[in-house]
Amino acid sequence: MADVQRHVARFTNDSRIPGWDRAADLDKEPAVVPDAATTEVPAELRAAIEDGMRRFPIGDSAFIPALYAVQEHYGWCPPEGIEQAAAVLGRTPAALTAVATFYDMFEMEQLGRKSVYVCTNISCSLCGADELLEALEGELGEDPDVNVRGFECLGACDIAPMASVNGIYVGPIGLSEVPELARQIRQGDDPLPARQLVKRPSADPKVAEK
Amino acid sequence: MTDTLLFTNIDEPGLNTIDVYEARGGYKQLERALKMKREDLITELSGSGLRGRGGAGFPMGKKASFIPKGDMQKYVVCNADESEPGTFKDRELIQKNPHQLIEGVIIAAFAVDATITYIYIRGEYEQQADILDAAIAEARERGILGENIFGSGFNVQLELARGAGAYICGEETGLLDSLEGKRGNPRLKPPFPANEGLFNGPTLINNVETLSAIPSIIELGAEGYAAIGVKDSAGTKLISVSGNVERPGNYEVALGTSSREIIYGLAGGPVDGRKIKCWFPGGSSTPVLTADDLDVDFDYDSLEAAGSMLGSGAIIVVDETQSVVELAYKLAKFYSHESCGKCTPCREGTRWTFHMVERIKEGTATPMDLDIMAAVQEQITGHCLCVLGDAMAMPIGSLIAKFRDEFESEIEANRNERERKLAAEFAAAEVEIEGISA
Numbered sequence: 001m002a003d004v005q006r007h008v009a010r011f012t013n014d015s016r017i018p019g020w021d022r023a024a025d026l027d028k029e030p031a032v033v034p035d036a037a038t039t040e041v042p043a044e045l046r047a048a049i050e051d052g053m054r055r056f057p058i059g060d061s062a063f064i065p066a067l068y069a070v071q072e073h074y075g076w077c078p079p080e081g082i083e084q085a086a087a088v089l090g091r092t093p094a095a096l097t098a099v100a101t102f103y104d105m106f107e108m109e110q111l112g113r114k115s116v117y118v119c120t121n122i123s124c125s126l127c128g129a130d131e132l133l134e135a136l137e138g139e140l141g142e143d144p145d146v147n148v149r150g151f152e153c154l155g156a157c158d159i160a161p162m163a164s165v166n167g168i169y170v171g172p173i174g175l176s177e178v179p180e181l182a183r184q185i186r187q188g189d190d191p192l193p194a195r196q197l198v199k200r201p202s203a204d205p206k207v208a209e210k
Numbered sequence: 211m212t213d214t215l216l217f218t219n220i221d222e223p224g225l226n227t228i229d230v231y232e233a234r235g236g237y238k239q240l241e242r243a244l245k246m247k248r249e250d251l252i253t254e255l256s257g258s259g260l261r262g263r264g265g266a267g268f269p270m271g272k273k274a275s276f277i278p279k280g281d282m283q284k285y286v287v288c289n290a291d292e293s294e295p296g297t298f299k300d301r302e303l304i305q306k307n308p309h310q311l312i313e314g315v316i317i318a319a320f321a322v323d324a325t326i327t328y329i330y331i332r333g334e335y336e337q338q339a340d341i342l343d344a345a346i347a348e349a350r351e352r353g354i355l356g357e358n359i360f361g362s363g364f365n366v367q368l369e370l371a372r373g374a375g376a377y378i379c380g381e382e383t384g385l386l387d388s389l390e391g392k393r394g395n396p397r398l399k400p401p402f403p404a405n406e407g408l409f410n411g412p413t414l415i416n417n418v419e420t421l422s423a424i425p426s427i428i429e430l431g432a433e434g435y436a437a438i439g440v441k442d443s444a445g446t447k448l449i450s451v452s453g454n455v456e457r458p459g460n461y462e463v464a465l466g467t468s469s470r471e472i473i474y475g476l477a478g479g480p481v482d483g484r485k486i487k488c489w490f491p492g493g494s495s496t497p498v499l500t501a502d503d504l505d506v507d508f509d510y511d512s513l514e515a516a517g518s519m520l521g522s523g524a525i526i527v528v529d530e531t532q533s534v535v536e537l538a539y540k541l542a543k544f545y546s547h548e549s550c551g552k553c554t555p556c557r558e559g560t561r562w563t564f565h566m567v568e569r570i571k572e573g574t575a576t577p578m579d580l581d582i583m584a585a586v587q588e589q590i591t592g593h594c595l596c597v598l599g600d601a602m603a604m605p606i607g608s609l610i611a612k613f614r615d616e617f618e619s620e621i622e623a624n625r626n627e628r629e630r631k632l633a634a635e636f637a638a639a640e641v642e643i644e645g646i647s648a
Contacts, residue, residue, distance in 0.1 A: 122490075168337065202217065206217070
């Protein structure tokens with residue numbers, strides 16, 4: 001079976017440290033905190049980052065909320081977005097990049113805005129997740145707006161095989177339902193409404209008794 | 211046993227709103243707890259015998275008693291970064307009954323005198339995080355969070371922090387680093403979080419299920435709660451059953467229920483009457499058990515005696531049609547992907563194990579590789595700052611030990627297959643040596 005799961009940034013060249021194989025450029029000026037006065041930051045991005053900063057006693061804790069805000073604004077984490085966030089946070093862009101590359105959900109390359117995560121971990125793969133991922137990639141792999149990727153356990157093994165479509169958990173997805181789901185994703189419709197996790201009752205018979 | 215504590219009214223529409231929750235007696239236990247003395251509250255939690263539901267099984271009351279007294283800022287952090295493959299119990303609790311968790315967090319915060327609390331939820335649970343966010347806002351509006359709650363003079367804040375996709379952030383110190391806005395690398399222990407945790411302050415970290423159980427403990431009293439379950443494994447536990455079973459899902463059972471009853475009785479057993487090849491009792495990080503172990507009681511000590519552990523209480527059932535090599539492949543791939551890279555045995559060990567399993571699949575492995583693989587697992591175990599490496603070493607080590615024949619025959623079969631392919635390619639290729647044509 002082909003290795004269908006895309007590598008994340010912290011895995012490039014088999015290392016977790018991005019750029020570990022590139023020599024440092026000694027002529028380059030040391031990294032500085034972008035000047036908050038001259039860096040233009042979109043108002044809504046600034047508001048979202050500052051909201052994150054208010055939630056924690058230490059500003060650095062807002063790195064992850066800030067990166068989410070950047071990703072929300074640009075669809076990924078582009079260098080200029082990270083620069084803007086760094087200006088608001090008063091940190092160097094490198095500090096933010098270091099954090100961003102650690103987490104799977106931050107995209108360091110421009111990809112489709114619609115995200116489709118297919119769980120390919122144990123429970124789901126026992127129920128046919130690899131076939132599901134292949135089928136979804138076949139349907140949507142060419143679409144530049146859609147980012148289909150295999151993902152680690154999404155914590156929904158009860159609906160295996162499943163996928164998270166823009167954060168909405170759907171499953172179990174039969175292979176026959178893939179074209180329908182792909183159409184809904186392309187058109188931005190509610191994905192397989194009958195199969196959404198939030199509508200699923202508890203499996204425990206004691207709950208149903210009451 | 212028909213005990214339902216955590217799952218009481220769980221499917222009632224609107225239970226995630228404060229009105230329905232309060233109508234079902236919600237936040238009453240908080241009010242009661244706030245009238246108790248802190249020491250009595252901790253004694254109550256200790257006496258209940260509640261053990262951590264996240265994986266380690268450390269007694270909750272004891273953990274709370276480690277938090278030092280004094281004026282320093284203390285924190286309570288709820289670990290909702292449920293990423294252990296096979297585990298999905300916290301997701302259901304947060305989604306359907308977020309206020310029960312909030313109530314538990316506030317009681318725990320009062321017990322250890324922490325005024326700042328966080329719930330760290332994994333980034334993938336977007337819908338659940340939104341529900342929890344709404345519930346926190348409701349509680350804040352009603353004055354259940356904030357200053358002088360229920361006129362007790364106790365102030366408490368609660369914030370929701372979202373992770374962004376990293377298994378290691380479910381490890382408590384990795385979670386703290388992530389909360390501080392860093393890469394989620396685990397820290398050296400000691401100092402333990404109870405002494406030096408979030409922002410260097412004393413921090414109590416507990417799993418969602420542990421904290422959600424607290425209101426029931428206050429309601430039933432320590433003795434009432436301890437009476438459920440068996441000795442040293444008190445209370446009820448949510449069991450997430452998944453894999454090759456008829457009815458996967460979360461089941462609340464009293465600890466000490468037989469595993470057969472859970473897998474066959476509640477979850478319906480494997481589909482089409484297949485046999486069970488092996489099962490993970492506590493998520494993918496626990497050593498596997500076989501069909502012979504089905505009569506083991508599902509509690510902390512019995513599972514340990516059977517050579518495994520309760521972990522997060524997530525049963526993954528693997529039926530006879532599945533290949534153990536494929537299972538080992540998925541495991542190794544997952545843990546090598548999720549290793550943060552801080553400690554060498556885990557970073558390299560998980561990677562090389564993955565490459566070795568890949569070799570088995572490619573048909574380039576030899577039976578000797580199994581010994582090397584087993585040795586690598588031993589060398590990882592206990593040699594890292596956190597247990598992520600062990601979490602791969604234990605299931606893979608136990609798979610090799612219990613299914614060695616199957617590994618060997620698959621190595622043999624894949625080798626033969628590869629040789630056949632190579633021979634066919636060789637025969638099909640037109641051999642041309644300079645000067646001589648065939």
